Amino acid sequence: MQVKTFTGATSQEVLAQVKIEMGPEAVILGNRTYRKNGVVQHEITAGLERQAPEENASGVPSGWGEWHKEWMQIKDQLFALMKPAIQMERLTPRQRVALEYLQREGVSDAVAVDLYKRLLAAPGASVLECLCSMVPVKAWGSAHWSQRVHLLVGPFGFGKTTTALRFALHLRKSEPEARIVFINADCLRGNGRLTLRHWAELSNFTYLEASDKESMGYALAAASDARAVFVDVPGLARGQTLAQWRTEMGLDQPGMEEAATHLVLSPFCSALQTQEFLQRYQCEGSGSLVWTKLDEAVSFGSIVNVACAAGLPVSALSFGAELKESLAPATESLIWRLIFKRQIPGQAA
Secondary structure: OEEEEEEEOOHHHHHHHHHHHHOOOOEEEEEEEEEEOOEEEEEEEEEEOOEOOOEEOOOOEOOHHHHHHHHHHHHHHHHHHHHHHOOHHHOOHHHHHHHHHHHHOOOOHHHHHHHHHHHHHOOOOOHHHHHHHHOOEOOOOOOOOOOOEEEEEOOOOOOHHHHHHHHHHHHHHHOOOOOEEEEEOOOOOHHHHHHHHHHHHHOOOEEEEOOOHHHHHHHHHHOOOOOEEEEEOOOOOOOOOHHHHHHHOOOOOOOOOOOEEEEEEOOOOOHHHHHHHHHHOOOOOOEEEEEOOHHHOOOOOHHHHHHHHHOOOEEEEEOOOOOOOOEEEOOHHHHHHHHHHOOOOOOOO
16 A cells, blocks of 8 residues: 655645545545644545556565465465374473473464474473574563664554553663653554653653654654653554655664664464564564563463564563553563463462
């Protein structure tokens, strides 16, 4: 989908621009009215499904969606054929029980086959040793995350805003005098906006807003002396990518390569939906996975699946509705207790 934002003095003028440039097939994705230098401005974001003979607007070859769907079906069938070939008797009793448990918890066939091969290649190795090499960990904190700018990305409703606040509160514990800045780029959602602003004021954090490239530039300049800058990125619509959004907001400029990207997900998403999110929020450079709403999930096998698919370390585990004492920097011990014992961090076994 081709997405573009138009601005003008009146909504009629902006709609006329949309019709002229994108045609009558354009779909209105969002609109807002704001003041700039005392002048009322109307803004409309429109999208258009447009495909060229060989490539569509996003540069993906025509027919990619159907081809990808067919390939996923073929892959599932291949793994279904491979599963009977897994000779469980070649594993030790402990390994066998662990592998069967992981499959019941939702670990994908691809990951199960990979784990099986690793166990056979290292006789006597424990299941946890092999799993730790498949699910990397990089705990949230100044010791491992020295970057100044942190982008919190992910779908709506998964807790990006509260994760940003929890990250900041955790950093404040180790660095009480550090200046911490929030840049809210998700300005269209009132609830998250009010929550972020309210807690920023209570915690003596600087709160800024950036709805476009120009205001993002101003916000980053105002936060140039901050120890940490947390950017609340809006949820992206289907067809959009994080790379496109960064370009639109001017976050692909020199000096921003070191920004860390933290993808916020919950373990109760379906495998197909999670795969779509990984493609939509794919990042380059330093990044991590943050798992939220753990207290609402019933199984945690997807944590292993996503870590293997994304190639990103897990940085934090979040649970509960409270902002304080509801985020734990990830450790191997916490992750495997969660998966094998369903033990939420901070709770008794």
